[in-house]
Amino acid sequence: xxxxxxxxxxxxxxxxxxxxxxxxxxxxxxxxxxxxxxxxxxxxxxxxxxxxxxxxxxxxxxxxxxxxxxxxxxxxxxxxxxxxxxxxxxxxxxxxxxxxxxxxxxxxxxxxxxxxxxxxxxxxxxxxxxxxxxxxxxxxxxxxxxxxxxxxxxxxxxxxxxxxxxxxxxxxxxxxxxxxxxxxxxxxxxxxxxxxxxxxxxxxxxxxxxxxxxxxxxxxxxxxxxxxxxxxxxxxxxxxxxxxxxxxxxxxxxxxxxxxxxxxxxxxxxxxxxxxxxxxxxxxxxxxxxxxxxxxxxxxxxxxxxxxxxxxxxxxxxxxxxxxxxxxxxxxxxxxxxxxxxxxxxxxxxxxxxxxxxxxxxxxxxxxxxxxxxxxxxxxxxxxxxxxxxxxxxxxxx
Amino acid sequence: xxxxxxxxxxxxxxxxxxxxxxxxxxxxxxxxxxxxxxxxxxxxxxxxxxxxxxxxxxxxxxxxxxxxxxxxxxxxxxxxxxxxxxxxxxxxxxxxxxxxxxxxxxxxxxxxxxxxxxxxxxxxxxxxxxxxxxxxxxxxxxxxxxxxxxxxxxxxxxxxxxxxxxxxxxxxxxxxxxxxxxxxxxxxxxxxxxxxxxxxxxxxxxxxxxxxxxxxxxxxxxxxxxxxxxxxxxxxxxxxxxxxxxxxxxxxxxxxxxxxxxxxxxxxxxxxxxxxxxxxxxxxxxxxxxxxxxxxxxxxxxxxxxxxxxxxxxxxxxxxxxxxxxxxxxxxxxxxxxxxxxxxxxxxxxxxxxxxxxxxxxxxxxxxxxxxxxxxxxxxxxxxxxxxxxxxxxxxxx
Numbered sequence: 001x002x003x004x005x006x007x008x009x010x011x012x013x014x015x016x017x018x019x020x021x022x023x024x025x026x027x028x029x030x031x032x033x034x035x036x037x038x039x040x041x042x043x044x045x046x047x048x049x050x051x052x053x054x055x056x057x058x059x060x061x062x063x064x065x066x067x068x069x070x071x072x073x074x075x076x077x078x079x080x081x082x083x084x085x086x087x088x089x090x091x092x093x094x095x096x097x098x099x100x101x102x103x104x105x106x107x108x109x110x111x112x113x114x115x116x117x118x119x120x121x122x123x124x125x126x127x128x129x130x131x132x133x134x135x136x137x138x139x140x141x142x143x144x145x146x147x148x149x150x151x152x153x154x155x156x157x158x159x160x161x162x163x164x165x166x167x168x169x170x171x172x173x174x175x176x177x178x179x180x181x182x183x184x185x186x187x188x189x190x191x192x193x194x195x196x197x198x199x200x201x202x203x204x205x206x207x208x209x210x211x212x213x214x215x216x217x218x219x220x221x222x223x224x225x226x227x228x229x230x231x232x233x234x235x236x237x238x239x240x241x242x243x244x245x246x247x248x249x250x251x252x253x254x255x256x257x258x259x260x261x262x263x264x265x266x267x268x269x270x271x272x273x274x275x276x277x278x279x280x281x282x283x284x285x286x287x288x289x290x291x292x293x294x295x296x297x298x299x300x301x302x303x304x305x306x307x308x309x310x311x312x313x314x315x316x317x318x319x320x321x322x323x324x325x326x327x328x329x330x331x332x333x334x335x336x337x338x339x340x341x342x343x344x345x346x347x348x349x350x351x352x353x354x355x356x357x358x359x360x361x362x363x364x365x366x367x368x369x370x371x372x373x374x375x376x377x378x379x380x381x382x383x384x385x386x387x388x389x390x391x392x393x394x395x396x397x398x
Numbered sequence: 399x400x401x402x403x404x405x406x407x408x409x410x411x412x413x414x415x416x417x418x419x420x421x422x423x424x425x426x427x428x429x430x431x432x433x434x435x436x437x438x439x440x441x442x443x444x445x446x447x448x449x450x451x452x453x454x455x456x457x458x459x460x461x462x463x464x465x466x467x468x469x470x471x472x473x474x475x476x477x478x479x480x481x482x483x484x485x486x487x488x489x490x491x492x493x494x495x496x497x498x499x500x501x502x503x504x505x506x507x508x509x510x511x512x513x514x515x516x517x518x519x520x521x522x523x524x525x526x527x528x529x530x531x532x533x534x535x536x537x538x539x540x541x542x543x544x545x546x547x548x549x550x551x552x553x554x555x556x557x558x559x560x561x562x563x564x565x566x567x568x569x570x571x572x573x574x575x576x577x578x579x580x581x582x583x584x585x586x587x588x589x590x591x592x593x594x595x596x597x598x599x600x601x602x603x604x605x606x607x608x609x610x611x612x613x614x615x616x617x618x619x620x621x622x623x624x625x626x627x628x629x630x631x632x633x634x635x636x637x638x639x640x641x642x643x644x645x646x647x648x649x650x651x652x653x654x655x656x657x658x659x660x661x662x663x664x665x666x667x668x669x670x671x672x673x674x675x676x677x678x679x680x681x682x683x684x685x686x687x688x689x690x691x692x693x694x695x696x697x698x699x700x701x702x703x704x705x706x707x708x709x710x711x712x713x714x715x716x717x718x719x720x721x722x723x724x725x726x727x728x729x730x731x732x733x734x735x736x737x738x739x740x741x742x743x744x745x746x747x748x749x750x751x752x753x754x755x756x757x758x759x760x761x762x763x764x765x766x767x768x769x770x771x772x773x774x775x776x777x778x779x780x781x782x783x784x785x786x787x788x789x790x791x792x793x794x795x796x
Binding site for chain 1: 446722728
C-alpha cells in the first residue's frame with residue numbers, strides 16, 4: 001500500500017548557487033521543521049540529561065528516538081498504552097524514529113539474518129528476539145513518530161563488496177515490505193540507501209529505492225569508521241542520484257565540520273549522538289573548535305565557556321564553574337555541557353540556512369571552516385573505530 | 399570581636415500551643431527565609447543535578463554548601479576570585495556554609511587533632527592539609543554565605559563519654575576562637591552544640607555556647623547512626639536549653655517524619671542529603687511514604703509518581719516514564735526524582751508552617767504521621783551506619 005502523506009510534506013526553498021546546499025521546510029503533524037536540520041539523539045526516549053523545555057529553549061524542532069532501544073525498554077506496548085511516544089516523553093514537536101537496523105547490527109549479540117528478518121539477542125539481558133520489516137513498521141506506527149525508517153541491514157565499513165551487495169539487496173527487499181506494511185498516513189516513511197563505500201552499489205541502491213517512491217531518502221552505512229574523505233565522496237555521489245524534491249537524511253553525522261560539508265553536498269537532515277556524547281566527556285564546541293573544559297586552563301576562567309554563545313550555560317556560569325563540576329563528576333556538568341553543544345549545533349544550522357537563503361553560503365562555510373579547528377582526523381578515526389567495535393561486541397547507547 | 403548582625407536577624411512569629419513547634423523568619427542579605435525551613439544540600443556548590451531556577455521554581459529560599467568540599471575543590475581562592483559563592487553557583491538566594499567539621503572527621507583520612515586545629519589528608523587525592531578555627535572562618539568569609547558555622551569536632555555515635563567530652567571541650571574552645579575571628583557583619587555565625595548522646599554533656603555544651611552569644615545554635619553530632627528515639631530525645635533536651643529568640647538548626651536531619659518530629663521539638667532549620675540522595679536511588683516521597691520507582695508496579699503506571707503532587711515531574715511525566723528512565727540508568731531520572739523529593743519536602747515545610755500559624759499543627763502532624771509510612775527503623779539504621787562507616791573509611795559526598 002503506497003500512501004500519499006498529506007500531513008507530512010517537504011517544501012524545497014532556496015538552493016545555493018555555488019554548491020548543492022539547500023534550504024527547505026518539512027511540514028509535520030508536530031510543527032514545521034526548517035532544513036537543514038540537526039536532530040539530537042534521544043535513543044531511549046530522552047535526550048540525555050535534558051527536559052523537553054530545554055530543547056525548546058534552544059529551538060530544537062525535532063529529535064530522534066530509536067525503535068530498537070524502545071522495543072527492548074520499556075517495550076513498544078507500554079509506550080502505546082501511554083498514548084504514544086510524544087506523550088510518553090512529553091515532547092510535542094516532531095520525532096523521527098530510526099528503525100534500529102543499525103543497532104541490531106552493531107549492539108545486539110548473535111545476530112542471524114535471513115530474508116525473512118533478523119534474530120538477535122538483546123545487548124541488555126541476552127534475551128532472544130526476532131524482528132521483521134513488517135514488525136518494525138508496526139512498532140513505529142505504534143510509537144507514532146512523524147518520520148519513520150525502513151529496516152535495513154548495515155554491513156561493517158570494511159566488509160567486502162560481495163558482502164555489502166548482499167546486505168544491500170536484502171535492504172531493498174525489506175524496504176519494499178516496509179512500504180507495503182505502512183498503514184498510517186500521518187507518518188513519512190524514509191528509505192535507507194546502502195552500498196557501503198562502493199560507488200556502483202550506491203548507484204544501484206539509490207536507483208532501486210527511488211523507483212519505489214519514498215517520502216524521503218536516508219544515506220545509511222556511513223560515518224561508521226571509514227575515512228572522512230570517503231564519507232563525503234559517497235555522500236556527494238549518492239545525493240546526486242536522489243530526487244530533488246525529497247528530503248535527504250545523512251544518518252549518524254556528526255561533527256560541526258562534517259555537518260557543514262554535508263549541507264554543502266545537499267543533505268537536509270542530520271543526526272548524531274556526537275554533540276551530546278562529547279559534552280558528557282567535557283568537550284565543548286566553540287567557533288575555534290572543541291575545547292576540553294577539564295583542561296587546567298579553565299580552572300580560573302571567569303568568562304563563560306564560549307563568550308560568543310547565548311545558551312543558558314554561557315549566560316549563567318563561568319567556565320571555571322563548569323570546570324569545577326567536571327572535576328567533581330557532578331551530574332549537573334553533563335547537563336550544562338549538553339545544553340551548550342546542542343545550542344552551538346542548532347545555531348550553526350540556523351546560520352547555514354540563513355546564508356543559503358541570502359546566497360552567502362559559500363563565504364559562510366569558508367569563514368566557519370577557517371576558524372573551526374576540527375579534531376585531528378587520525379584521532380577521530382581511531383576513536384570512532386574503537387567505539388563502533390566495542391559497541392558491536394557488547395553494548396552502548398547513543 | 400563580637401558582632402551584632404544588622405543585616406541578618408531572626409524574628410520569631412507564632413508558637414504552637416500543644417508543642418514546641420514555631421514559625422519564624424530569617425532576614426538575610428539574600429532574601430527572607432520562612433522557618434521552619436529545609437536546606438537542600440549542595441556540598442560542592444551544586445544541588446546535585448539541578449540548576450538554580452529549578453530550586454527557585456520549587457520555592458527553596460536557602461541551600462547548604464560545604465567549606466571542606468569547596469576548600470578541596472575548586473579551592474576557596476578560586477571562588478573568591480569568581481566573586482564569591484553566590485555568583486559562582488549563580489544562586490542569589492540565601493546560603494548556609496557548613497564549616498566542614500563533620501566532613502573532616504568523617505571523610506578525610508588520617509586525621510590528627512590538636513587544640514590548635516586538625517591535620518588531615520584529602521579524601522580525594524590524599525594531599526595533606528591543616529585547618530584551624532580561624533582559617534575556617536576566613537574561608538567562610540571569603541565564600542560569603544549568609545549563615546556560617548563554627549569548626550567543631552564530631553565524635554562517632556558510639557564513642558565513650560570521655561571521648562565525647564574531650565571533643566566537646568575542644569569544640570567550645572574552637573567556637574570561641576571562631577567568634578573572635580569573625581570580621582564581616584553581614585554573615586550570621588552559628589555555634590554547634592555537641593555532647594553526643596549524653597544529656598549532661600549536651601547541657602554543658604548548650605550552656606557554655608549560649609553564654610558566648612551566637613546568632614544561632616546548631617545541634618550537631620546527631621543522626622549519625624544512633625537510634626531515632628535517641629536523636630529525638632537529645633534534640634528535645636538540647637532545644638530546651640537554647641534561647642527562645644535564636645534560630646535552632648538540627649544538622650543532618652532528614653527524612654520527612656524526622657523533620658516533623660524536629661519541628662515538634664522546636665527546631666527551625668534542617669538540612670540533609672537524604673531527599674536528594676534517595677531520589678537518585680529511585681526512592682520518591684509520597685503522602686503514604688517512600689515508593690521505589692524501580693518497582694515493577696510502576697512499569698505501566700500512567701498517573702504521575704504522586705497524583706497529589708504539583709512538581710514539574712508529576713505535572714509532566716507518568717510514573718511509567720520515570721520507571722523507564724531509572725531502568726535505563728538515564729541521567730534525567732536522577733534529576734526528575736530530585737525535583738519531586740525537594741518539592742515534597744518544601745511543601746511539607748510550608749504546610750507545617752501554615753499549620754503552626756493557624757494553631758493546627760498538632761492535628762496536621764497527627765494526620766501526616768498516620769498516613770506516612772516511614773522506612774523500617776532497623777533497615778534505616780543499618781543503612782545509615784553502613785554509610786557513615788564507609789564514608790569514614792573512604793570518601794563520599796552528600
